[in-house]
Amino acid sequence: MIRFACLADAHIGRHSSAAPEETALRAFARVVDQVIAEPADALLIAGDLFDSRAAQYPARRALVDHLKRLKQHNIPVVAVAGNHDPEALRDFHRSFPDLLHLLGDTAWEEIDLKGIRILGRSFVKSRAANLLDGFHALPDSRPTVALLHADIDAASPYNPVRLDELRGRGVGAWVLGHVHLPRLWSDPPAAYIGSPQALDPGEPGPHGFRWLTWDNTRFQFSDLIPVSSVRYESLTLTSTDGQSVEDGIEEALAQNDFGTARLFLRIHLRIRGERPHIPEGPVTEETLTWQVMSTEDCPPVDLAAEAEQSDARGQAARLLLALEDAENPAAYTSADTLIDQLLADLEDRRDKLRIPPGEHFDVLRGTPETDRLAAVRALRTALASVLTAGRRAT
Ligand SMILES: [Mn+2]
DSSP states (O other), rough: EEEEEEEOOOOOOOOOEEEEEEHHHHHHHHHHHHHHHHHEEEEEEESSSSTTTTTTHHHHHHHHHHHHHHTTTTTOEEEEESSHHHHHHHHHHHTTTTTTTOOOSOOOEEEETTTEEEEEEEESSSSOOGGGGGGGOSSSSEEEEEEEEEEEEOOSBBBBOOGGGGGGGOEEEEEEEEEEESSTTTTTTEOOOSSSSSSSSTTSOOOOOEEEEEEOOOEEEEOOOEESEEEEEEEEEEETOOOOHHHHHHHHHHHHHSSSSSSEEEEEEEEEEEEEOSSSSSSSTTEEEEEEEEEOOOOOOHHHHHHOOOOOHHHHHHHHHHHHHHSSOOOOOOHHHHHHHHHHHHHHHHHHHOSSSSHHHHGGGSSSSSSSHHHHHHHHHHHHHHHHHHHHHH
């Protein structure tokens, strides 16, 4: 069994926003610790190791120490440059050519690691057209891993590549960088590793690295190995009759496993009835920092009474009550079931409800990966506007 550690978008030089001591360099050090402890057969880096050309200098001494530790353990490091570090990685490599292999300076390039071909192509400038254009057919069927920094299925100046273009090239696993949210594809086998340290609130969920194993038959990416010392999440909470935000957070933390990282919560607060106290800025308590970013007043209606009516408002009220059931599930076993049910209801009753088939519902029609909570929130907003509009009309 061969085991590579896969890393991307370390962005050394940056730190997690609002937490200056939680640096990308420290996250890199934690990856190195695990790579040595495993031990891995190599560390593969899919671009943006450095955040900028200037960022490498203050980090050089520490980074050199970490790379020397890997070298002492006979763990090679293979990297390509991304859009943030075409100059930085070259500069660094020129100064320390023994500490890492920089692949694909001018064309696709390969090295052999224990019988596995590692291919890579680097950014030369901060922008790149489709770097796959220079990818030639492979001469043999040796197991192959490719490293690339790319914007998958996007129109952008950062090496835009269609996922479809990665198929059929004889590559057993694509190790990709650029997008900071971890993502895994099975056909073709590919992964956005994501930034090992969550760097800002646009990077929710766990962050870390992945193992890529070769068992003489196929490559397999592991689940994400969490490394980030910070986690960002967004939550929608409902405060009824003045219930404090702190109580709502406590309930949410009991229901969700956010891991052990320092947690930054951005809260959308729905308010029903009496308004709770809402602090203006962020509140920090030990390893939790939270802030109410937005509020929404729930319709000032008696939902149970409205639900008795047979008109459009009554239907909207019944759907809203069903949504609330879904959060305390007696009638529905999961949000997915609820949404399927609601979609069927909406097909029947959209005209009656006079809800335009616009953006509010598009979010419900996504793939299974659709964020179901976002869908429920969008639906709630749509129904609340039906209820308040109905009241104004009468
Ligand atoms: Mn990038």
